Amino acid sequence: MKTVKIENQGPCMSNRQYNLNGRPCWWARIGQGDTAQFLRIPRTRGDHNLSCTVEVDDDVNVIYIGVGPNNKNGVREKVVC
Numbered sequence: 001m002k003t004v005k006i007e008n009q010g011p012c013m014s015n016r017q018y019n020l021n022g023r024p025c026w027w028a029r030i031g032q033g034d035t036a037q038f039l040r041i042p043r044t045r046g047d048h049n050l051s052c053t054v055e056v057d058d059d060v061n062v063i064y065i066g067v068g069p070n071n072k073n074g075v076r077e078k079v080v081c
Contacts (some may be wrong), residue, residue: 002057003055004056004067004079004081005023005029006052006063006077006079007037007050008026008049009077011075012047012050012075013073017047017068017075021046021054021068023046024046025067026041026045026050026066027041032064038064039054039056040054041054053067060081062079063081064076064078064079065077
């Protein structure tokens with residue numbers, strides 16, 4: 001197991017978009033598709049920056065983070081470990 005610090009690199013949602021999209025919170029996952037596993041992270045509002053640490057297996061190289069809808073108003077990023 002290794003400890004990885006997760007922080008968003010770009011902007012978070014605006015407060016207006018956060019409220020219009022149902023007040024979503026940040027999520028983090030490893031893998032994609034059927035093998036995706038969501039990680040337990042502290043509840044963080046989508047209009048605030050994400051900063052937390054997680055423990056993942058040694059073979060994990062990328063953690064995906066996001067908030068809001070998957071379009072221009074949402075945020076999707078990759079965190080390289």
